[in-house]
Amino acid sequence: MKRLPLPKGLPFLKGLPFLKGLPLLKGLPFLKGLPFLKGLPYLKGLTASAIPWALAILWTLAILWTLTACSFTLDYERYAIVYGIANYAVASDLRYTVSDAQAVRDLLKADDYNVTLKTDAEATRAALEADIASIKTLAGEDDLFLFYFSGHGGPVAPGQGGEPPGGDSADEAILLYDDPVPGSLLTDDELAALIREVPCLKKVVVLDACYAGGFIGNELEADGIPPDYSGSSYGFFSNLGKAFSLYCSFAGDSADIPPGEAIVLSAAGEREYSWEAGDGYEHGVFTYFFLESASRGDHNGDGYVTATEAYAYARQAIQSYWNRYCSGTEGVFSPHVSGGPLDYVLFKAR
Amino acid sequence: MAKSQRIIPFFLLFVTVSALSWSPRWGPALGAGAGGELLLSKEERFPLKPQAGGWLGLQFEVPVLSAGSVSFLLALHRTLASSLQGGFAYRGFSGLDSRLQLDWRWPLRALGRQLRLDLGGGLGAAARFDKYELTELSFFYPGLVLEPFLELRLARLQRHGLRASLPLTLYFRRDLETSASIGISLLWKIHPWAGVPEAAGKASR
Numbered sequence: 298m299k300r301l302p303l304p305k306g307l308p309f310l311k312g313l314p315f316l317k318g319l320p321l322l323k324g325l326p327f328l329k330g331l332p333f334l335k336g337l338p339y340l341k342g343l344t345a346s347a348i349p350w351a352l353a354i355l356w357t358l359a360i361l362w363t364l365t366a367c368s369f370t371l372d373y374e375r376y377a378i379v380y381g382i383a384n385y386a387v388a389s390d391l392r393y394t395v396s397d398a399q400a401v402r403d404l405l406k407a408d409d410y411n412v413t414l415k416t417d418a419e420a421t422r423a424a425l426e427a428d429i430a431s432i433k434t435l436a437g438e439d440d441l442f443l444f445y446f447s448g449h450g451g452p453v454a455p456g457q458g459g460e461p462p463g464g465d466s467a468d469e470a471i472l473l474y475d476d477p478v479p480g481s482l483l484t485d486d487e488l489a490a491l492i493r494e495v496p497c498l499k500k501v502v503v504l505d506a507c508y509a510g511g512f513i514g515n516e517l518e519a520d521g522i523p524p525d526y527s528g529s530s531y532g533f534f535s536n537l538g539k540a541f542s543l544y545c546s547f548a549g550d551s552a553d554i555p556p557g558e559a560i561v562l563s564a565a566g567e568r569e570y571s572w573e574a575g576d577g578y579e580h581g582v583f584t585y586f587f588l589e590s591a592s593r594g595d596h597n598g599d600g601y602v603t604a605t606e607a608y609a610y611a612r613q614a615i616q617s618y619w620n621r622y623c624s625g626t627e628g629v630f631s632p633h634v635s636g637g638p639l640d641y642v643l644f645k646a647r
Numbered sequence: 648m649a650k651s652q653r654i655i656p657f658f659l660l661f662v663t664v665s666a667l668s669w670s671p672r673w674g675p676a677l678g679a680g681a682g683g684e685l686l687l688s689k690e691e692r693f694p695l696k697p698q699a700g701g702w703l704g705l706q707f708e709v710p711v712l713s714a715g716s717v718s719f720l721l722a723l724h725r726t727l728a729s730s731l732q733g734g735f736a737y738r739g740f741s742g743l744d745s746r747l748q749l750d751w752r753w754p755l756r757a758l759g760r761q762l763r764l765d766l767g768g769g770l771g772a773a774a775r776f777d778k779y780e781l782t783e784l785s786f787f788y789p790g791l792v793l794e795p796f797l798e799l800r801l802a803r804l805q806r807h808g809l810r811a812s813l814p815l816t817l818y819f820r821r822d823l824e825t826s827a828s829i830g831i832s833l834l835w836k837i838h839p840w841a842g843v844p845e846a847a848g849k850a851s852r
Binding site for chain 1: 692732785
């Protein structure tokens with residue numbers, strides 16, 4: 298038996314003398330005796346020893362294919378409805394929500410979205426229904442739909458909401474401009490029903506409003522970030538138990554906006570406020586970093602920012618720049634995101 | 648009915664103890680390994696895409712009967728996000744992978760003085776607890792593993808073995824229509840409580 302010459306660059310193998318005699322490194326001759334190969338005449342011309350190597354090569358090529366097939370072009374239409382309300386008829390006014398919506402419109406337009414912008418008195422329920430009906434006639438399955446809202450949000454009808462597992466017992470709503478009050482509240486389930494009409498398979502909802510986490514309808518994922526963030530997160534075993542329980546009790550009839558319907562990026566948790574600020578921000582804090590994610594959020598450097606990357610960037614930035622400053626006060630908050638296996642491209646990285 | 652329910656655990660205990668007492672000379676084994684996998688994912692409304700992944704793990708194996716063994720593998724794994732083709736990707740995730748598996752071996756041949764080679768197959772259950780990358784969202788799902796393998800025992804290092812396998816795994820994810828993987832793995836095994844192995848005995852001078 299010949300001894301295998303050891304490569305010079307692998308000194309650690311010198312301590313493993315038995316490797317020198319390994320016959321498998323010489324074409325795997327032992328496989329020639331495999332009985333099951335004898336019944337396969339078409340393999341006669343093929344050295345049996347080549348099979349494992351062929352499998353290894355195929356597998357390696359498949360991995361390379363996965364890793365390299367990243368190039369694509371945005372060859373589908375993208376539609377966005379952007380609403381921002383600062384001057385409410387029925388609630389306290391906000392300072393930066395209209396400028397949030399305008400900045401998001403500018404960002405999306407620069408990335409070739411078809412954008413419909415409505416602010417203040419234009420941003421009513423009837424207007425939203427009409428805008429969605431309009432997109433319904435234009436968009437196709439392959440296109441992407443994005444709904445952005447900046448304004449008031451809150452819980453409604455405590456104890457009566459059809460919340461998914463893990464949620465509280467209340468529905469959450471965003472406050473549209475409508476006056477009088479009835480009709481101004483658009484609940485999570487109502488928004489889910491509205492966007493369900495849009496034929497696009499790729500849908501993203503971005504909500505910069507208080508309690509917006511209540512719009513997320515995860516049924517299989519345990520969120521490690523509590524709905525009222527205080528700088529802590531749930532522990533490993535707590536999440537494991539919850540995830541196991543969710544898997545076992547999955548019914549597939551989620552309330553709110555399920556991940557299969559749209560990916561929701563919420564500025565805040567289900568039981569906390571979202572904040573806006575001057576002092577260099579001049580936006581909702583979440584929206585400020587969401588806008589910034591277009592230029593800094595391309596986590597894997599593939600040239601595109603996905604919904605999850607935009608969320609991750611905004612969340613990390615809020616932790617680093619806002620929560621650290623507000624530590625110990627009620628101003629601390631954390632964005633949340635939908636679960637589900639899919640992620641969608643939002644913008645080209647700038 | 649109640650009587651039979653009481654008998655079942657005793658019967659299982661008897662089978663387990665008997666199996667262990669008839670176990671072969673190698674004894675329990677500890678292993679460390681690594682592998683790569685190609686995961687195929689398909690959501691109901693979106694096309695299938697491949698995702699590359701890999702794992703690093705530790706295994707504990709107990710022999711049963713003459714040629715079988717039950718193994719438990721605990722591994723850390725990571726699966727990369729798929730390509731962005733079509734404007735969407737299947738998210739990447741990472742987490743814990745645990746597998747309980749029943750293996751069976753058929754000796755192929757003793758290769759001279761140096762080696763003994765077994766062909767084997769394993770059937771087992773997998774459970775994964777993962778977190779989507781860039782999020783704090785954890786999720787759980789089980790799977791079914793079918794693992795053909797070749798196991799090599801080295802005479803010069805009597806207590807050591809090397810196992811190469813091509814595990815095929817079908818995952819039962821509730822949010823995906825298809826989730827299945829094919830992998831390649833390599834596991835280094837040590838039998839700390841083993842006697843003198845057969846291959847080494849035949850290789851005596």
